[in-house]
Amino acid sequence: MNSSIIALLHGPDRPGIVAKVAGWIHRKGGNVLHADQHLDLQENVFFQRIEWEPLEKSDRKEESAEFENFVLHELGMNIRIALSDDRPKIALMVSKADHCFHDLVLRVKAGEWNAEFIGVISNHHDLCKTCETYGLPFRHLPVSAETKSEDEAKQLGWLRKHGAELVILARYMQILSPRFLEQVGCPVINIHHSFLPSFAGAKPYHQAHKRGVKLIGATAHYVTKDLDEGPIIEQDVTRVSHRHGPKDLIEKGRDLEKLVLSTAVRRHLQNRVLDYQNKTVVFD
Amino acid sequence: MNSSIIALLHGPDRPGIVAKVAGWIHRKGGNVLHADQHLDLQENVFFQRIEWEPLEKSDRKEESAEFENFVLHELGMNIRIALSDDRPKIALMVSKADHCFHDLVLRVKAGEWNAEFIGVISNHHDLCKTCETYGLPFRHLPVSAETKSEDEAKQLGWLRKHGAELVILARYMQILSPRFLEQVGCPVINIHHSFLPSFAGAKPYHQAHKRGVKLIGATAHYVTKDLDEGPIIEQDVTRVSHRHGPKDLIEKGRDLEKLVLSTAVRRHLQNRVLDYQNKTVVFD
């Protein structure tokens, strides 16, 4: 099958948007494969994810650009557009923990996702060898208190040089500065090892154990300058009991973190996620 | 808010359906509130649930009829259409177990659903008094081996007289004859107390206990003449262990049955379910 076009739109609701979008595609000879929409009645905002197969002879890039133009200028809405066979370039940022790292790399290797890892940035040396085995460029930058500003500049340089279109913090144990986030120029997804907003900040499993909760969670979210406060993409939980000490929670949590982070990344890569007012619309 | 119109369509996929449907509504001045679609690429069948708010001055019944006509004759597709404030008439069929019965009645009383219970048919007397308390007509028909054919005729008569638009088997422990199902003239939803297709037939919790499964389930499905083989609307499971005997499974199962049946009924009442080739499409 040839590649299809996927568009994510949002903007003020007005009568006829659905008809106009579908009409445009129909006139081009395209066949709609999926369409899902959401209307936020409180805010009067319309959201849509629409995927269509253009005519075989159509130039996908050109048709995308034309549609983008149509949405921006004739409908006055925001749009993000992609082709189903795009392979976005992903950079990983890691520290010492390697469970999410392996999980993500193996998924790409197994062909689960249309994506390409461009390399790994770390503030530790631990995963250097493994990156070699996987054939992934590894960039070590210590990001100590004294070098933070300088090292972040190097990180940004590296990401730009390699053309990163998505950054995944796969248990990266450093806080990114507001300056970094302003300049990175692509979305950054983080996995936090708690069911946010509970237990934001450091050592969430210890906090959870202390409070005596009966479920622990993990949360994948887009990173914003407010720590652990960005738009949530995915969350899940698993049951624990009085028998589990902080060490058990950490171990049980690892499987949860892998699942939640990979689910969030998959949805992002499939262009299913729109963030809006610090929340997400996920077309599933 | 005035009532909206909800349509469920399905039929052979062809380019332009989405545009034609959306265009029709737009020309009438309607505003699309929700639209969800599914394309079965294997079978080339298109499914859509679309809900729109007509112009305030529009006669909903008339607009519905016109749209139905348009879909049937211009698009050549099947359609089911309803208004958001329709209150379908539901009949319950029960035996002795009362957990699903109470659960459903209390939901309607609490206003969770737009629906009306017209009464209860039972092959036992146990729930007669409780029906009185709830103000529900109660019809007892023993349906013994000798009276089955005759009693089913009476059941059908009763359902027709009261205008049943949905029949719910809320743990009704009798098999409906093919003749009954042909003549009932409205959907029948059953709750089976296992994760189908495992443990179809009698005493599923005893079967589950014997096999030593680690999760038990419940399944809500449309009833067809093949016992426990109808299109599945909803399923769920709960964890059990070696500590649970058949009696414990029965007790744990009660909560599951209530949840699964009520979820299936809610979706049916919200016109979210299409059945097709012995499966369902559930627009959630």
Add this chain to the structure above:
Amino acid sequence: MNSSIIALLHGPDRPGIVAKVAGWIHRKGGNVLHADQHLDLQENVFFQRIEWEPLEKSDRKEESAEFENFVLHELGMNIRIALSDDRPKIALMVSKADHCFHDLVLRVKAGEWNAEFIGVISNHHDLCKTCETYGLPFRHLPVSAETKSEDEAKQLGWLRKHGAELVILARYMQILSPRFLEQVGCPVINIHHSFLPSFAGAKPYHQAHKRGVKLIGATAHYVTKDLDEGPIIEQDVTRVSHRHGPKDLIEKGRDLEKLVLSTAVRRHLQNRVLDYQNKTVVFD
């Protein structure tokens, strides 16, 4: 089967506790049906739930008292002891919402639990009629700002007069004063409609919607003088999406609240819950 004896012990761990407890029961001719234990290695505290069937001729009350004496004075541990056929007296406190109320009352009526409802206290009149139908005494006390202290005294008098052994706040929308909690003389279980510690306090579903979480939760806990901070007995969650407004969360939450509260109450009634350092040990 005759009734069995259930004991819940906890205290500083020492070698030989398990042997001494089992030895005592064996010498009496009892047969251990269940035994479960937990050792908090950090705090060096030992917890045990043990259930045994005494000799048929044994006087259960007497044997319980002897065992209690043995544990307190020879083992130097805390103990709570009960018979399997005890029927604790439960009082419900409610406001307007009735879903947990119906759920609990119907479970007792169905014989799911060995317990007896002695009546209902409410700060509203809404459930008065329904209590009559159920044959439950109903006590209305408005608990306005001016009458709080006086009305709480009346509540306490009523609970004492009827011999309450457990108080369940089934969506009771008033904060109990520290004085009430000091004097009530029996455990109080509350259902909070969020996954604590997230969204403590008022309007948790609105808070959850605002934050854009992907799961909503409910938490049953023993009430302490710190609002929503007491030992958690049970929690669970259910999935939500961008499609769900606050009203949908409230509706979805109702099923969750019923399940979580009833699970917590069941465990409490089966003498499976020990609270310790503001957490619970639940022998499941």
Add this chain to the structure above:
Amino acid sequence: MNSSIIALLHGPDRPGIVAKVAGWIHRKGGNVLHADQHLDLQENVFFQRIEWEPLEKSDRKEESAEFENFVLHELGMNIRIALSDDRPKIALMVSKADHCFHDLVLRVKAGEWNAEFIGVISNHHDLCKTCETYGLPFRHLPVSAETKSEDEAKQLGWLRKHGAELVILARYMQILSPRFLEQVGCPVINIHHSFLPSFAGAKPYHQAHKRGVKLIGATAHYVTKDLDEGPIIEQDVTRVSHRHGPKDLIEKGRDLEKLVLSTAVRRHLQNRVLDYQNKTVVFD
């Protein structure tokens, strides 16, 4: 901490077993860390998992042997005994799919389990290279229709030579012959990609898709000569919808298979699983 001793007992229930076991350990100066028991009242069979820390100076091997002797000859019960720091030797059998394979190997590498992989047997060459990277011996045996008997003999020889104490079928797509199972001399754990007993046999995801189930499952079980009928150790499910074709189910199922198989293996390695009458008792 020094290693502890873990014993799994089962046999006909008799008064005093708990006391005798605990008494024996106490006399030896041991301190019970965990004890959990189950009484099958229907079959009158008693099950126990007990873990204790012997005196520091005690020879663990000797104390284990003495206890084994005591249980066999004085209590007349079956026993399996292990030390907490035992590192059982595990052999993997795989075909082409590699998700469970990576998952298991990475868990052992990460130190999640006390165990050692002795190597990989496969009927395909696909994972040969990866095994090299992981430093795992790889043995290819095609097991074609003509060579099955001979190749199974070679498999058995290889397993014996390397001292396998557990065999894991990590999506091994061959049926082991009854003769193999009789001679293998250690437990064999398999992952089946359905919620057994539903969809036993070939292509379970296709079967599930055809039936239109709303949840798919995975089941880890001990292998017996009856295909997909052995004692179930662990099961879990995940939600699917009409949008998921067989290919999607296969992809979603991979995460489920990894989780379910690794949970079952973890419990087996922690000596928490007793199989009995084609079911398991899992002390969790």
